[in-house]
Amino acid sequence: MDTMRDRFAPTLSRLLDEDPRVAVVLAVIGADGFAEAQRKHPERVIDVGIREQLLVGAGAGLALAGMRPVMHTFASFLVERPFEQVKLDFGHQGVGGVLVSAAASFDWPAGGYTHMSPGDVALLDTLDGWTVHVPGHPDEAETLLRHAVAAGDDKVYVRLSVQSNARALPVDGTRFHTVREGRGGVVVAVGPMLDNVLAAAEGLDLTVLYATTVRPFDAEALRRATGAATVADVVVVEPYLAGTSTAAVNDALADVPHRVLGLGVGRAELRRYGQVDEHMAAHGLDIRSLRERISRWAGAAASSRILV
Structure with missing residues (x-):
């Protein structure tokens, strides 16, 4: 079975084709999966290099310009390292975007504690107005990613993991x-x-x-x-x-x-x-x-x- 992250680039690439508002911002990690999408949409697939604060800041700038930005990297680099930008550039400025993380709490143990983020959801809980999706299967991840991108100008966090349940269940982005x-x-x-x-x-x-x-x-x-x-x-x-x-x-x-x-x-x-x-x-x-x-x-x- 493929992983949630395996679904991420193909699903978002299709969304880039379908919706001219959608843009993806990367910080090197995951960029290979968007090579074809970047050729097709060079102005909407942006790799800022290993600059996670810029990753979030650039996404907020796109949101201020009317775009629907999707920002992606490991959870520790997406929520924890640029937390000030998440707090101010999105929350304080009142704009929305989609954060999509990988590596979860300890999906890559060999990466060490710098690549682990068990506190990401708790940290977002200190901010107002964030929707948080935690899929348990790649099919659910694809559904919830589409929900997140389609969620108007809301602030949404999608937490991807290599851990998975054996089968997907119906998810609607709202209810238990x-x-x-x-x-x-x-x-x-x-x-x-x-x-x-x-x-x-x-x-x-x-x-x-x-x-x-x-x-x-x-x-x-x-x-x-x-x-x-x-x-x-x-x-x-x-x-x-x-x-x-x-x-x-x-x-x-x-x-x-x-x-x-x-x-x-x-x-x-x-x-x-x-x-x-x-x-x-x-x-x-x-x-x-x-x-x-x-x-x-x-x-x-x-x-x-x-x-x-």
Whole structure:
């Protein structure tokens, strides 16, 4: 199966053909995938070199000129390094664009900590008005990229990863998807965490919601799911910094007695490269660890077998 990033350049190249407002801004990374598009649209495929602050600033300039800019590089270079430009050039100036990242939290461990960005979504949470898509499959990535580009002049972040679920689910760029229903609590599985969550929750009486658009947070779906459960216990399993969405859950259930557990990438830096699956296990996001943590948290309410 191809990866989300494999889909990125072909999908965006088609969008460049279809919509004269669309422009792509690169900082060397990913430029090879746009060689043909650059020949066809040299004024709308721009490589600024290894200058990530300029990458975002140039995108904002295109937005001010009425274009729909799509900016792409690794997450650590797209959100963290040029954060001031994201904050001021887009937020302060009131223009929109699409940030599309690669490498996610630790997709390229050999690149070291400079190429890891578990805090990207939490950092964007400090700003107003960003839509955040976290696809869990290449088909979903293509759909959500098209949603992002078509989203008027909104500010949108699309987080691509080499991690993927086995199959795509319907995504609409807005709502959570109910994968299964239970009475002992709710687990919100974000993007590529779904397969591990489903395996970890097998036999437990839990509702599983699938989230590929995490900002805005689908409070209505969560309230429906917890309202149908015996207890309002919520576990959020995210492929980035643990606890990033716990505040969103608390806001959604502000008038309901509830508990929330945020699982994701820990704050402690892992100083060995390893492989992606080793990082998953070290952060407690593998199937065995998730089952232990979810079962312990949800307790007796979720421990009964599901009758099918």
